[in-house]
Amino acid sequence: MTEQNWEERVDAAVRTVRADQPAMTDSARTAAKARLTAAMRGEPEAVVPLAPRRARWVPLVAAAAAVVVVGTGVVALTGGDDNLTPASGKAYPEVPPIPGRNTDGSYPPLPPVSDVPLNSAERFVGHGSDLPQGPGQYLLATTRTWLHGQVETPERLEMGLGNEQLRQEWIPFDRADEWQRSFDRDVNRPAPARTERNQASPDQISGTTASEGTYIAPRGDYRKTGYWYENPVSFPANGRQLYERLREEANTMGAGPAEFLTYVFEAMLSRGDLTRDQRSVVFQALSYFPYLRVTEDVSTRDGRAAVAIGVDDSPGYLRSEVLVDPATTQVIGTRKIALRDAPLNPKGGAVIEAKTGSVVEETTITYQVVGQRGATR
Known part of the structure; x- marks a missing residue:
């Protein structure tokens, strides 16, 4: 990244993404800037986590926030939506008891995987x-x-x-x-x-x-x-x-x-x-x-x-x-x-x-x- 005034461009991008959000703390703004800068440089291992929040993400920031490098052992910890979806009225099957042993002493196998989540x-x-x-x-x-x-x-x-x-x-x-x-x-x-x-x-x-x-x-x-x-x-x-x-x-x-x-x-x-x-x-x-x-x-x-x-x-x-x-x-x-x-x-x-x-x-x-x-x- 060699363009002049690139740091000011990063600052502007962060402010644009946060335009309709509450004011950021200094630490949150620093983290957002570091994450965006790392993505622009192509350095995912340098990513700093954003505090969890709800936001409308631009594609570049979304790509930076999603980086988790596990294959090399380096994990960039990520934030998420801190407003977890509560238990809804969605109906799930009644939970059956675990079957006991068969008469020959063996155990029944676990059933085939369901097409939909069960709980x-x-x-x-x-x-x-x-x-x-x-x-x-x-x-x-x-x-x-x-x-x-x-x-x-x-x-x-x-x-x-x-x-x-x-x-x-x-x-x-x-x-x-x-x-x-x-x-x-x-x-x-x-x-x-x-x-x-x-x-x-x-x-x-x-x-x-x-x-x-x-x-x-x-x-x-x-x-x-x-x-x-x-x-x-x-x-x-x-x-x-x-x-x-x-x-x-x-x-x-x-x-x-x-x-x-x-x-x-x-x-x-x-x-x-x-x-x-x-x-x-x-x-x-x-x-x-x-x-x-x-x-x-x-x-x-x-x-x-x-x-x-x-x-x-x-x-x-x-x-x-x-x-x-x-x-x-x-x-x-x-x-x-x-x-x-x-x-x-x-x-x-x-x-x-x-x-x-x-x-x-x-x-x-x-x-x-x-x-x-x-x-x-």
Whole structure:
């Protein structure tokens, strides 16, 4: 770009696009200018995210805003429409129960993919936003997990949410760079003692055992086990293709296909590092899952508004849910709910009941952008 006064032309273009919009903040105007300039230079990896808003886009600005480079590991986080389409009066089929085992011990396969979406998870597609993140910055995803266990009472005959775990993950702007994860398996108790089978791992920089400490690895490889669906770069181009591929794989599993698919979707969405567009693909895939239930107006353990998308297991004991922020479409929690009174056998040997409707496992997930790996503010 060698023309004279090109910066003034970019400023004018930004002002034209925003002519009928409220006044921009300095940071929003800088981001818009950077995005347009990058597009004009043909430098998509330099794109700076616009704040989410509704606007009438000119073609050049629209092209710049849509850039997401995932093949090289560089992700330009994009904004989206922050006015998510609410649940409409559109009718969806009644959610059937997951079929149990056949008499020979095998599981019925997942049915062929529907021609149309089967639930309102489709309304998350193409909506939401990400936190602005630039080169050298880290997306910090903090996950707190409360597990079902014995409550410390004199009789030790009650169950509840105890054993609080804490996981923090620093995700670099360039996903191929070094990631960092810190994990505390019980924030209220000391770290477990080292044993012969629980030595510190090679990628660990703190902690005396592999089950608790701080770990560093490129591309988050400390948590990958080689399955394609653990890497967002491997996702198909659209949600229907993603669902078809997962369905085919689930039907070859020895365990129940629906339960396998539930586990995979929950693992995908609760990673914390998916961009708006990657989440959109997963939500579109979920809209074809015949056993998915969508529950409006729920809240996370820390009081944030959410929409729950979940699946009941085939015996009808538990519902596994992912909690979605209705504005950003980020996953802000997960939980498991008891669907019936169920006897449990803690280590003490007493028979305890999980009451119908009680939460037996829960997580909250929060996000922030920090300037260096390991920072918390």
